[in-house]
Amino acid sequence: MELIAIAFGAIFVNNVVLKQFYGLCPFLGVSTKKSSALSMGAAVTFVITLSAIIAHLLYTLVLEPYDITYLSTIVFILVIASFVQLVEMFIKRFSAPLYSALGVYLPLITTNCAVLGVAIDATVNKTKIFGDLDPTVLHVAIYAFGISIGYALVIFLFSAIREEMDAYPIKKNWEGIPIALITAFIMAMIFVGFGGIV
Amino acid sequence: MAKQKSLKSVFSAGLFKQNPVFVQFLGMCPTLAVTGSVENALGMGAGVVFVLVVANFVVSLIRNYVPREVRIPIYIVIIASLVTILEMFMKAFVPDLAASLGTFLSLIVVNCLILGRAEAFASNNKPLSSIFDGLGMALGFTGGLVLIAFFRELLGAGTVLGMQIIPADYQISILVQAAGAFLVFGILVSQVNKIRLARMSESEVA
């Protein structure tokens, strides 16, 4: 039950994009096509989940015992950077079309706030997420996976909406980012409703 | 394009023409997350000024000694160290602000703006102009944040920097919530675009 609550909260209530504003650059930049949104979602899910687990292990086994938690930010960003490098190599090797679709944003997955944000929230700021519960690796994994699914879900829905939107005329100054933001606003309003369920 | 732009143009580029918030859409996470109040926006802005200026300066200093292959990791280490230093200073001297910025303080590390400027400008320019670039970009970023925060706080909570201006009954509290950030930002961007489009057509005509 606890794990379900964590997962539900992570996917809907505390939706990483619409509520916590993590990972907005790729959200607005990449999500113009459903296919690339899905790929991005998959890549981010992989990176977020694994880096959160690694961050949690590093934090509880190294940083906390040696009382150097102030180094968290540096340590985590390096871990994440290495990971992103891996994913980038992986995609480049196995899916050239996907690689070209993600374009400039793929290297910037390193600087995707969602990845570092989740890692930090699950460790340094764990009371914000888990309350009094001292999270185990399983809790962190579920949380990070939930967050990623929430990210993938929103980014996919959003790209679907934007694809449809392309068919309609929009005033010049509202094109692109502005209309995307208004769309995000409406989606965020809808997601606020999930808060009532928990 | 001139090989070495004047410091003034470097500085003002970040403030207006290349404004990171409204034109480049860099560092959008904090743009939306911390603009619930002007105070937070200013705090985040100050943090970004510090990190961006120092990072640009350091990156520019070492630009000729850094092997290309590892430049990104090195930039990240530098930026992360600066952010850690900033975090510790803010927690020590302005703990309330540090608490309200929360994770976003740490997330300055991954603010696309900072790594972006290090990569795009500081790694190719002299230290002094890198400083000006950083200052211009950071102030432009701060200005953008404050502008959004001003509308959100004023209309959403009826206050500016904590001073009550609009009575409680006439506030649109959705604006200080997460969703409202998108709305205000979207409207502001559309208006900035309008101005830019008007300018562009003027220059075309001219």
Place this chain on the structure above:
Amino acid sequence: MRHLKIVFTLMIVVVLSSVGVFAVEQITTPIIEQAQFEAENAALFEVFPALESSDDLTPEEGLDLEGTTITQVIEIDGKGYIYTAQFQGFQSQIKYMIGVDLEGTITGYQTLEQGDTPGYGAKIADPLFSNQFAGEALSSVGAGEFDGIAGATITTGGFTGSIQKLADFHDATFAGGGGGGEETDPREEITSEGASFTDVTGDYDISGTPITKVEMVNDDEAVIYHVTFEGWQPDASYIIAFDLETHDVLGFRVIEHNETTGIGSLIAEDDFMAQFDGLAHNDALNGNIDSVSGATAPVTLSGLRDSLNEVTLFHQTYFGGGESDEEKLERLIGETFPSENSELREDVTADYPANESILNIFDIYNDDAERIGVVYYAEVLGNSYGDVADIKLLLVVEEGSIMSDVILFDDNETPSIFELNNLLNYHIAHYLTFLAPDEAALSAAYPDAVSFDSVYGDYPYSADILNVFEAKDESDNVLGYVYYAVASGFGGDITFTWGVDNAGITKQLSIVSHGESWNNAYPYSEDPVAGIFPNTSWLDQFEETDLSSINVGDIDDVAGVSTTTGGMKEAFAYIIEYHETNVGGAN
């Protein structure tokens, strides 16, 4: 080379960055910790204004907090509890802190952390919400009696659930005395079941007293005081109820104490507390309580007695009760000279010179109309400069003794020893009841005299000299003097009479009473009869000699009875000196 450069550059950057970060960490860590400490404690003070920096703020351990939403409990000894709890709000974990005093009244509330919707759930941190709790009973707030946040049903619901569990926990763990379940209110235990209690603390000035709260029981039937006191350990507290008609104690319950188990802890035992049921007002005033259960805890009991005295005095000030001074005087005299007949006291104050300390002088007679004592009722200064208040006391002198007893009206006070001495001197000067031996003992000391008159009143009083008599012949001519004096011997006081004529020639020494075993000296004595005290040849050397020629320092103690002879020698030396400076010198 290229790889080397990469590694080298990376290393340099990492090392330099680390140095920078470490340096800043060294500077900021203490500041951050201090700020956090202050912020945390500021919240504590906020929710528990009675907190002092000396209070122990260590969180309690070993409590079963499972499912209570409580994250921390701090028990402030003798004052109350501070709870920290956390629950899921609308979109964030909300952490709050609440203080509860010993009676279960909320002392303060503060939301520590929240990230709920601004304008809705976030209002949980607004003063409008936070300030409604102080002064309310935790139990009623736990039952949902508070104003929720309009439009924030989830946040309010989360809070309601959390505070309800917290109230239940508090009730089960602390309010009921630990057992859980239904416990009776100790206030009802010492008054009556279902009694109503009205807090009237504000109507009285409790500053400077150990009283923390005053409550009326059923309007005006009784009054309950909540009291703190210091026993062996600080911060013990109890409640005590006084009947408002008789002003006697109705009951007493220790609420909290940290006394040593098996020693000071006796005060919390039923046997001990039971003695307060119906305890007379004056017994409470004077701390006439027993330590029961076989434990002796003088420090704890003395602390308790002191505080009982203060509380009873407080009660007297505001509600009356206790006896008047006249009643007390009457009672104390009655206790000292037990007699059914109060007619046997005669106020003779008017017969004697006025004295600023003495209020009354009473002669006490027995049924045969013989005077058996005198009582001075006086008011003297206290022992220290700080104690200038008049202390009422009785100086009791039984007939035939110098001083029998000093009875203080208030046991807790210490009269000035000088003032007591003044009273004694007054007694000696004006109320001549010096000790007198049998006529035979006087004659033994001065065989030529036929009558003896005490003249001690004319001379300075000394504790070593019980009386001084003029020895007279048939025609009332003064032949000399007889001293009735006391020496300290091995087996107690030795009283003796010693005559000396006008020329300073000693007459006889006569032992009046003694507890000696002089026989120890026998082996060294040549005369077996003289070896039996008081008929000893050693004493003979003081008889029929010129007083001025006796040099006590030259006389050896008798081996084996050196304590006795030493004590006698001291007494002789004192009499010789006294005689020469006062009595003989008067000639």
